[in-house]
Amino acid sequence: MIPFFSDAFLTAFVVAALASAIPVMLAAIGETVGEQSGVLNLGIEGLLLIGGYFGFVATIVTGSFWLGFLIGALASIILSSILMALSVLLGLNQIVVGIGITLAGTGVSSVLYDFSYGSSKPRLGLDAPWTIPFLSDIPVIGPSLFAQPGMFYVSMLLALVTSIWLYRTTSGLRLRSAGQKPSSLDAAGGNVAVTRSLAVLFGGAMSGLGGAYLALISAGTFTPGMTHGMGFLAIVIAMLARGRLLWVLLISLIYGLFVAMGTVLQLTSLNIPNDVVTIMPFIAVMIVLTFFARRSALPAALAIPYVRGAR
């Protein structure tokens, strides 16, 4: 009999859910900020992989997970600067450039990995957890929520800070106006190109952190193509959430819970077909989409290049 209600099993369940949820949440936060500024970034998949690969390399070389996250974020910022230059500054089609970034990120990370670690296939071990006194002693919730690697808490903090920035500050208002009515921002003395450029780079940094979290924390290693469509899921989540970061957090957690539940169901004697188990997290996202999509409103100027003075 499988001890489904043992502390160890329930703890592993929560940890598995978070391991799937946090990378997609970080990427979706970055996509949300980009979309609110009027830039649709379809290159998230490639940015996740580049962030994951360079974060992995930096951690192996330096032994520091924190440096791994930093380098992962920087690498994805560099890749996302292509979107900034081509789509924001030169006004090229965002969809085409985004797909190009996905292909480039996937290919480059795969080639570099095969070249450098294809034979040794190193693993990173565990990042030392930040154990919060007293709270970490609570059964199940303690070890799963309050004894996580430091980046887990930083990720939660980033979600909160980004939400405040987007909706409670003047710069956040400017960013959203760049997505809603860029000509108004321009008329008010704001610079649409700079605002959108910074949003794209911020999105790149968040995707890089997401990819690094996937490689460094969730997997403890990097393998080519390890995102398996996570970047596109992040785009869907960002669209569902309509710019609300609380929704980004909740939908990401629902996704993670269903991924972890999929393994639990396979271990039971319920004999649910694997195909059903596999598509559960995506069905969950589609149900949310069905109920809430009608009220979703994407920024009016999303994916539309801004040309000063053009009508």
Added chain:
Amino acid sequence: MFSGRSTKKQLRVGIALAVTAGLLFTAGCSGRGGDTDDAGSGDASAGKKVTQFAIVTPEKESDYGWNQQGIWAAEAAADELGITLDDNSNVGYDNTETILTQVAEAGNDFIIAHASGFNTAGHRVGMQTGVPTLVVDFDKNEPGKVGTVITQAQEGAYLAGVAAAMKTETQTVGIVASAEDLNWFLMAGGFAQGVYSVDPSINVVVAYVGPAGYGDSAGGSTVTTQVIAAGADVIFGMGDGATIGYLQAIETADAGHPIHYIATIGDVTSIVDNPDIVLTSVLWNFKNAYVEAIKDIEAGKFGTKTYELTVENGGLSLQDTPSLSGDIASAVEDAKAGIIDGSVKVERATDTAGVQAMIDAKGK
């Protein structure tokens, strides 16, 4: 005499005709020539001396699994026969037919198309070029042109199941597969039968990373962590890149007791931090099949039978490790003898339902 203008015109026409003729000649030479004698419509029973053969694999040998074993076996076969091996590894799955055709036209007398994803293209190239081609898990042979190799994977996994049952202390063993793949089903079913042959009261649990999660190391890590939390202390893992996730989960597990890993197809001892965690690996050795195929080509018998990897012919075996000793090794040897003499029949599970049915049957 021609005028200058007329000469230029004739020169242009001449060049055009020459280029056209050249193109037609080139096309004729490089065509796949399925209807020509050179393309293999000659007498297949005549046989042909093999001096050079090629192996084509989708990935490099550093996958510590399928590709590694194929390349190593081809190298061993070349050494044994004293012939040349043309190694074409890491070709991926794009343009397979073109690559196989080029390999066929590169002076090779025999091609090993080492991936089930190559079998349709391999069959076509074998038929069109006439160069004997060995494909994997295909449903038919073509005398003189196409032969197939299959693996009775469930037999090797049965031995692994016996070893796992002897090793487990928690009385729970886990199967983790990266994908829903015929060979993974065969091995999962064989493993469960092996476990139950020792002790039907042992729990066997199975989890798949995804329908095609071969490279999903993150999924491999989280799924294996959950399987370990379910009590499994021996993990039978099947997967490509996902294997790295399994190892990460096992090496970092905090279960309070040792966790052991049983690998499949290849040898992973060189990439684990502590080789003691590797109980064994179900090794697939294609060397004898390749040697037999080459001898059959020379005898004019290629494509008249299917080559098999079995426990009996040494194609499937358990890797010797320090952990595979004493009672465990004895139990494995007994099971191996039973498979060879026919007293142990290992059933084939070919889908997820079949695997689950074998697990639920508890060896009955």
